[in-house]
Amino acid sequence: MSLQLYQFPRTGRLPNDSPFCLKAETYLRLVGLPYETVTAPPFKSPTGKLPMLVDERRKIPDSSAIVAHLEAQLGPRALDAGLSATQRAQSHLIQRTVEEHLYWSLLWLRWIDTAGWRATRTAFFGSIPPGPRHLIGGLIRRKVARDARGHGLALHSRAEILHRATQDLAALSALLGEQDYFLGAEPHAIDATAYGFLGNILDSDLRTALTDIAASYSNLVAYCRRMQRRCFPELS
Secondary structure (H helix, E strand, O other): OOEEEEEOOOOOOOOOOOHHHHHHHHHHHHHOOOOEEEEOOHHHOOOOOOOEEEEOOEEEEOHHHHHHHHHHHHHHHOOOOOOOHHHHHHHHHHHHHHHHHHHHHHHHHHHOOHHHHHHHHHHHHOOOOHHHHHHHHHHHHHHHHHHHHHHOHHHOOHHHHHHHHHHHHHHHHHHHOOOOEOOEOOOOHHHHHHHHHHHHHHOOOOOOHHHHHHHOOHHHHHHHHHHHHHHOHHHO
């Protein structure tokens, strides 16, 4: 199996400041599959978004499609092979919470919130000359703002966005409890998703108001350290 993971350029300490790219790479590390990382612009993907996995010559865009493809390829060695129907339902709900709600809070705080935007602009566009930097950064920021309004979260105040994100983090902390991983003593596919997002909140150089909120949950902090040691020991 020859695998290439197409993703955004690395901008800081984390392997990737895209939660979805980090999710895909974390999964590959969890299952121990060899892969090559390829830095690429989004238009290289059929969907116009990253990450994208190339397995031999087959292009697989979207982090969830990547995980599903690899789980099918691994068969009995798949991370979720032995899960019960209840555990699969729990995984589904956790994934939807972080990818369809918590993600938009993080996106808003990075790209729309004034303090977050300053750090994001420097990290993502700092190497571009000032003129094009402001033009390209501004265009992408306006698109993010439009998408966030379409989602609905950006229609609320900053305080409400933080309140809703805090509810998500509190729920994740409660579900994790004293377990090492979200479904018990060993990691499963949902842990790639969870770390992709929690790692981007707690461990990214792009700090936001969510960083301090998440840091108040000691089990989430310990979880990220555990996942980091297991999947990315070079960061520890």
